[in-house]
Amino acid sequence: MKSITPLYKPLALAVGLALASSTAVAGDDLESLRQTVAQLQKQLAEVQKKLEEQEKQAATTHEEVKKVAEVAASADEWKAPSTLVHMAGYADVGYVSSEGSDGSFIVGTFAPIFHFQYRDLVMLESELEVEVEPDGTAEVGLEYLTVDWFVNDYMAVVAGRFLSPLGQFRQNLHPSWINKIASAPPGFGHDGAAPTSETGMQLRGGFPLGAMRANYAVYVGNGPELNAATEDMENFELEGVRAEGFGNDRDGNKVFGGRFGLLPMPGLELGISAATGKARVTALEIEAAGGDEGKNEPGEAGGFDYFDEADRDYSVYGFDFNFSYRSLNIRGEYVNTEVGEATTGLTASEGASWSSWYTQASWRFLPGKWEAVARYSDFDAAVNSRDQKQWALGLNYLYTSNFMAKFSYEFNDGMAGSEADEDRLLMQLAYGF
């Protein structure tokens, strides 16, 4: 109503002027003026009515906006639904050049991780691993797939195919955005001294221990399978342990193991790991004198059949530590895998052992964006051609905490003429998401 008031002023002025001049005008003029005033009054009434309608409409709109705002403020169910879906993971690309071959650009790994969580009861976790092969094809693997049941505050049951809980590198450090050197320490990659995956069930958790903290993982799983090799089908030797989470327990013997970690103070963790069980040769490589090689899987030629092979003793033990103080991090790990002898079966032979250790120091400098890394590793395999001592030096630039450029150089010392003896330059862009 207030907004209409100013309109009365010119109207009053017009009326006043009309009245003041009424004595000087003729009757027709007066009638004309009356008609004009009446018309103005009519128009004013219409304007007033429209304004009142607009004010009512504005009030209604205001109420509606207020209601929408209230509903929007309370509509927070998306923030905490019972079921959550989340994707994380990591990827890396880079360039590798070694003494024995020309340099090549490579796509290291694309590893998406999927999380499906129902409240605080259960989570399904799965990591795929996509790698581009030298021939341009892509290979897809299932790194792990587990159902994690959060039983109580101190225990989770983790069932399925999981990363080996023995030691630290395989279960926590191998993603490229976490590993500070652009390669795994010798013996801690696939087919090395340390088991990579297991299929079975484990119990994991943590608990306070006085002023200290502790964590644990114990598991039972299908266990590994063994590779044997021969040149003459008379003498055999163990060549490798494949501990990669087989989905079928072909030897029928389970492996039991676990790790216990102690954190006596912030920044320091000490861990011990062990596993024991049985394993059987399930693949035989026939290394012909001419250099041709063949691998005989069950039921193939060569008289080899894993059903006839003996179950061998299998054991793993290891230690690890990790220490951080501000910009400095020092960590190390040792793992030893022993396989016993077999006196029966086609590949009957002596036992063998694989061991490896590494220690690594890293330091962040120049307000935390640059990182210098030095790592020493010593891998002692059952086959001498795979033995390797390595110094790896690295310089990393951290664009963010989870995106970095890595420049690494490996000084390798292995059997002369073997790949294990070739120095390598590695450059890598790694992104954890």
Add this chain to the structure above:
Amino acid sequence: MKARNGLILALGLQALLLMLAGTVQAFDYPETGDFARGSKIWADNCSRCHNIRSASELRDDQWLTTSFHMRVRAGLTGQETRDVLTFLQRSNVPLKKIVADTPSTASTGRSGEAIYKETCIACHGADGKGAFPGVPDFTRKDGRLSKSDAELLKNVSNGVQSPGSPMAMPPKGGNLELTETDVRNVISYLRQQFGQ
């Protein structure tokens, strides 16, 4: 024989799971944890394996899933997980461009030292030198404490991104209950404890 052993093992596992099921603790989801404990657990544990990641990198609901994933990976207890989640979600606040909207002169009644030990110590360390790379060193002569009280008050109240730090300090260190008087008390404590 092996089949019988396998059966015994499977039955044993089933029995174990049923036994464990009886001990399931029901907690409201997601139950709020303790901010101060969470900040300390976050600072002490995450950098055991990887670089510290800023609370602003993920949405609150993404932190929920990530925290449970890390519970399994890092061997955290359920309570530690909830504490860290609370710290990350409360710290996941955008930096303000103006001084706090409703400055209050009232105090929560806690001393600057108490507030520092609850809210600040996880990142800035007991000695004020920074608990991990990129966190400013309060003891440096030309460091943060060389700035005026007004500027420090603005930075603490609104949050600030330090060059090289993996994470921007959220407004009031993520503890939005702090009043202006509390922040002034903390600044006084910093000058008294770490100033040159």
